[in-house]
């Protein structure tokens with residue numbers, strides 16, 4: 001093997017090693033950027049903004065002071081209703097026409113509730129709801145949303161909750177019981 005050929009091989013080996021390390025440095029960064037971008041876009045979508053003028057269409061209260069309890073129903077036409085808690089939101093969800101004659105159930109696009117611990121906005125049908133606890137919302141007894149069954153379980157133990165429910169188990173009878181109850185709820 002002559003010297004010239006050896007030099008070419010050396011250059012080739014050196015450049016592939018360099019390329020390998022350079023790619024190691026750049027590729028994971030690109031992935032990380034992509035992932036964070038994806039994460040951000042989902043988070044942006046699952047977000048509720050309310051103005052000081054927004055009132056709950058069910059009880060008439062201003063929503064703004066109760067950020068921690070805010071829930072929202074977004075409609076396909078781009079409009080939305082914000083609520084001061086779960087109960088009011090469920091009332092409109094179950095019978096939209098009763099509170100807004102322009103809306104039907106099939107017009108609903110997205111329903112957001114707020115995880116009690118993290119304050120993250122989550123879809124209503126992914127949440128776990130604790131009822132009968134000693135934590136009260138602006139309208140008394142509430143269904144308190146969590147993004148995991150584990151967190152709902154911890155809260156239930158810490159705050160003397162009675163049950164963990166999924167969204168499809170919420171009905172007008174339960175909402176009436178929660179509304180009427182004073183200090184403790186009887187769910188039997």
Ligand SMILES: [Zn+2]
Pocket residue numbers: 056057058059060061083084085088139
């Ligand atoms: Zn309300």
